[in-house]
Amino acid sequence: xxxxxxxxxxxxxxxxxxxxxxxxxxxxxxxxxxxxxxxxxxxxxxxxxxxxxxxxxxxxxxxxxxxxxx
Amino acid sequence: xxxxxxxxxxxxxxxxxxxxxxxxxxxxxxxxxxxxxxxxxxxxxxxxxxxxxxxxxxxxxxxxxxxxxxxxxxxxxxxxxxxxxxxxxxxxxxxxxxxxxxxxxxxxxxxxxxxxxxxxxxxxxxxxxxxxxxxxxxxxxxxxxxxxxxxxxxxxxxxxxxxxxxxxxxxxxxxxxxxxxxxxxxxxxxxxxxxxxxxxxxxxxxxxxxxxxxxxxxxxxxxxxxxxxxxxxxxxxxxxxxxxxxxxxxxxxxxxxxxxxxxxxxxxxxxxxxxxxxxxxxxxxxxxxxxxxxxxxxxxxxxxxxxxxxxxxxxxxxxxxxxxxxxxxxxxxxxxxxxxxxxxxxxxxxxxxxxxxxxxxxxxxxxxxxxxxxxxxxxxxxxxxxxxxxxxxxxxxxxxxxxxxxxxxxxxxxxxxxxxxxxxxxxxxxxxxxxxxxxxxxxxxxxxxxxxxxxxxxxxxxxxxxxxxxxxxxx
Numbered sequence: 001x002x003x004x005x006x007x008x009x010x011x012x013x014x015x016x017x018x019x020x021x022x023x024x025x026x027x028x029x030x031x032x033x034x035x036x037x038x039x040x041x042x043x044x045x046x047x048x049x050x051x052x053x054x055x056x057x058x059x060x061x062x063x064x065x066x067x068x069x070x
Numbered sequence: 071x072x073x074x075x076x077x078x079x080x081x082x083x084x085x086x087x088x089x090x091x092x093x094x095x096x097x098x099x100x101x102x103x104x105x106x107x108x109x110x111x112x113x114x115x116x117x118x119x120x121x122x123x124x125x126x127x128x129x130x131x132x133x134x135x136x137x138x139x140x141x142x143x144x145x146x147x148x149x150x151x152x153x154x155x156x157x158x159x160x161x162x163x164x165x166x167x168x169x170x171x172x173x174x175x176x177x178x179x180x181x182x183x184x185x186x187x188x189x190x191x192x193x194x195x196x197x198x199x200x201x202x203x204x205x206x207x208x209x210x211x212x213x214x215x216x217x218x219x220x221x222x223x224x225x226x227x228x229x230x231x232x233x234x235x236x237x238x239x240x241x242x243x244x245x246x247x248x249x250x251x252x253x254x255x256x257x258x259x260x261x262x263x264x265x266x267x268x269x270x271x272x273x274x275x276x277x278x279x280x281x282x283x284x285x286x287x288x289x290x291x292x293x294x295x296x297x298x299x300x301x302x303x304x305x306x307x308x309x310x311x312x313x314x315x316x317x318x319x320x321x322x323x324x325x326x327x328x329x330x331x332x333x334x335x336x337x338x339x340x341x342x343x344x345x346x347x348x349x350x351x352x353x354x355x356x357x358x359x360x361x362x363x364x365x366x367x368x369x370x371x372x373x374x375x376x377x378x379x380x381x382x383x384x385x386x387x388x389x390x391x392x393x394x395x396x397x398x399x400x401x402x403x404x405x406x407x408x409x410x411x412x413x414x415x416x417x418x419x420x421x422x423x424x425x426x427x428x429x430x431x432x433x434x435x436x437x438x439x440x441x442x443x444x445x446x447x448x449x450x451x452x453x454x455x456x457x458x459x460x461x462x463x464x465x466x467x468x469x470x471x472x473x474x475x476x477x478x479x480x481x482x483x484x485x486x487x488x489x490x491x492x493x494x495x496x497x498x499x500x501x502x503x504x505x506x507x508x509x510x511x512x513x514x515x516x517x518x519x520x521x522x523x524x525x526x527x528x529x530x531x532x533x534x535x536x537x538x539x540x541x542x543x544x545x
Contacts, residue, residue, distance in 0.1 A: 038412060042206075042419035046389060050427045052382035056434050064432035065287070065439055 074103045079243030080539050083300045086246055087145045090137065097133035097148040101126050101192055104150040108195050108244040115225065116217040117238035119155035120163050120196040126150070129192050136190070145303050147190030152245040154233050155196040156203055157291070158280040159183055166282045167232070168201035169215045170399060170407050180280025181315070182249060182291055182308045189307040197235030197248060201408055202396065203256060203284045204232040206389045206416035211465055213410035218465045221263060222540040223506050227462040230260030236294045237264035241507075241540060247295040247304055251281060253288045254384050254489040258511060261294055261497040262457035265507025267526065267536055268294045269301035272516045273492030274319030276305070277312035285391040286317060287432075288384075288489055297536050298496060298526025302327060305519065321517060330524035333366035338512070338525075339373030339450030341481040349460030352508050355501025356456055359510050359533075362500075363454060366528050373449050375481045376441035383431050383438070384486040389420035390428035397421065435490050442491040446515045452525060453513040455484045457497040461506030484513060494519045496526045499535035507535070 074095045078086065090097060105123045112118035133148040158164050158176035165171050183193060198216040200208055211218035211228035219234035221227040222242035229238045233250030237260030240248050250257040252270045261268025269292045276291045283289055293304035302325035309323035345356050364370055399405050400421050408414040446452070459482070463469070481487075488495050493516055497509040510529075514522035530536050 036415060036418055038415035039418035042412070042416045043422060045416075046386070046419055046423055046427075049379075049382035049385045049389075050424075050430075052379040053386065053427065053430050053434060055379065056437070058430065058433055058437075062433045062436050064429055065435040066432070 074100050079104070079107060080296070081246065082296050083145055083149055083246055083303050086149055087147065090148045091142065093137070097130040097137065097192070098127060100148065101130035101150055101194060104245060105194050107242075108152065108239065111242055112195065112235070112239060112244045115220040115222060115229070115238045115242065116214070117198050117219050117229070117235035117242075117244070118195055119165060119167075119198045119216060119235060122159065122162065122193055122195050126192050126194040133190060133192065143188070143190040144307070146186065146307055148192060149246050150192045150194045151186065152195045152197045152236065152239045152248045153183060153193060154199050154236050154248070154250050156199055156251055156282040157183055157196075157249060159193065159196060162196065164196070165215060166202055167199040167214045167216070168408055170404050172215065176280065178280060181277040181312055183280070185308050185310075191307075194245060195239075197233075197239050199234055200232035201410065201413065202392075203251060203253060203282065205284070205392055205408075205413045206385065206420050207413060208410045209412040209469055210410060211463075211467065211469070213408070213413055215409065220465065221462050221506070223265060224462075226465055227506060228263065228465050228467065230263035230462060232256040233260050233294060237261060237266060237268075240264065240266045240294050240296065243539065247293055247300055249291060249308070250294045251289060251291045252489065253284045253290075253388060255485045257292050257294060258457050258485060258495060258497045258509075262509030263462035263507065265499045265509075265535070265538060265540070266294055267297050267301055267499065267530075268292065268497045269298075269305060269523065270488075270495045271305060271309065272319070272494045272519055274317050275309045275321060275323055275517070275519065277310070277315040277318055279312055279315045283395050285388045287391065288387065289317070298498065298523050298530055299327070301496065301526070302520075302523045305523070319517070323519060325523070326520055327524065327527065329520070330527065331521065333368045333525065333528045336451040336521070336525065337369040337371050337449070338363065338452050338454050339371050339445070340454040341372060341374060344455045344481050347459065347482075348456055349503065352456075352460050352503040355503060355508050356510065359500035362529060362532050365532065371450055373445065373453065373481075375483060375487055376438065376445060378434060378438050378441070378487070380483040380486040380490065383434055383490055386423060386427055386431040387435070387490070389416070390423045390431075393417060393420035393423065438487065439491050442487070442493065451514070452522065453481065453484060455481050455511055455513075457509035457511045461503045461508060484511065488513045492516055494522045496522050498526050498529050499538070500533070501535060507538075
């Protein structure tokens with residue numbers, strides 16, 4: 001494959017900006033929220049809750065409850 | 071006219087209304103006397119968020135003028151009441167129980183406050199609450215900017231939450247009725263612990279416009295009163311459709327005791343394990359309460375709640391919705407101003423609940439609702455269980471909060487289950503354990519709120535637990 005100087009310059013530009021682009025797309029990480037040990041323990045509780053939800057057999061056809069009428 | 075004293079503070083709505091119309095005292099005298107009690111006893115018990123004496127006395131003058139010309143607006147006309155501090159009152163502090171929002175005010179009254187104003191009821195104060203209505207979970211009774219609410223039956227015990235001040239104010243005779251709110255247990259629990267009658271309406275029956283949202287798909291506003299009859303009278307005035315509340319069921323409600331069905335028409339589902347596995351000092355009272363229900367002529371039938379992980383469901387739904395509602399507070403660090411550090415930690419963690427987990431919980435919730443529809447038509451008309459398994463815990467106790475607990479035996483998950491299914495419930499005083507009140511609950515079909523209130527009336531026609539007064543508050 002023939003690589004022109006123009007293609008090479010384009011590739012180098014992308015590789016230089018890629019890490020920045022990835023960082024920008026990553027969810028905002030709030031250091032206060034992330035470093036709190038008790039919040040991490042609470043995260044464990046939510047994961048435990050999620051595991052309990054996994055025990056329920058859920059047919060694909062079931063939609064979320066969004067209306068609450070008799 | 072004589073200044074109101076003694077039993078006036080513990081009268082029901084109908085009794086007080088009759089005495090007002092008989093001009094035993096004026097509405098101004100009545101309001102002033104209740105304000106005095108709320109500001110002294112209420113503050114001592116950490117039940118008062120903010121007194122509204124000035125506006126209440128102004129309104130009472132209008133009521134006196136109405137009464138002078140024999141113009142009445144119904145049974146709530148001139149009746150003093152309090153509202154949980156999660157409800158907006160125009161230009162008055164609405165702190166939601168936390169110093170984060172200590173200076174918050176709104177330009178409009180909450181819809182329920184407007185409705186009660188039209189009915190002539192007199193709002194005398196905003197009542198204390200657990201901060202942010204408890205969030206996902208809180209660890210101590212002290213999780214409030216006003217401190218731990220003290221139980222009028224024993225000030226070393228907690229009043230329950232999150233509608234703590236509403237429970238205290240009714241039990242101690244500081245208001246004739248109060249408004250509370252329930253996302254999962256916040257009306258039923260303080261009603262049981264304080265020995266009053268609390269009603270959780272069907273989801274969507276009462277507008278939440280102007281109320282703090284904790285979890286949109288679960289939040290409900292309801293009355294906390296001296297009797298089932300009073301709950302019906304208040305519900306009559308606060309229920310109804312509201313185009314501006316997205317959760318509104320767009321249904322009306324009329325309290326209609328004249329159409330009460332006989333208790334013998336009802337099949338009441340219960341689980342004997344619920345009555346056997348209560349705290350030992352409470353067992354005799356719960357057994358006696360079950361005996362009273364049986365004596366009403368109902369058909370008692372053993373039933374089991376549909377098998378679902380209710381604690382996990384309620385925790386996931388409240389967690390995800392609360393984290394979205396309070397995302398700004400969590401991200402900018404104000405959440406750390408909450409009095410209860412574990413509650414702050416839960417909210418921080420809740421922001422990471424995956425969407426797929428929330429949606430899974432809401433899909434399972436569809437199955438829960440379906441299962442309860444079947445249960446409450448095929449097997450029973452209503453369900454019966456202890457409101458809480460024992461009396462109020464000590465003020466310094468560590469609470470389980472709403473966190474995951476091992477699957478309850480019997481029908482012990484009836485609070486999260488009933489809330490997930492949006493069902494109405496009433497908590498009725500049913501005796502004492504160690505001098506502290508206990509409560510039992512009836513849970514009914516969605517939008518059959520009148521049946522639930524009717525069962526409450528029937529139970530209270532055979533008991534006088536709802537007429538008992540705490541000694542200290544009555545002094």
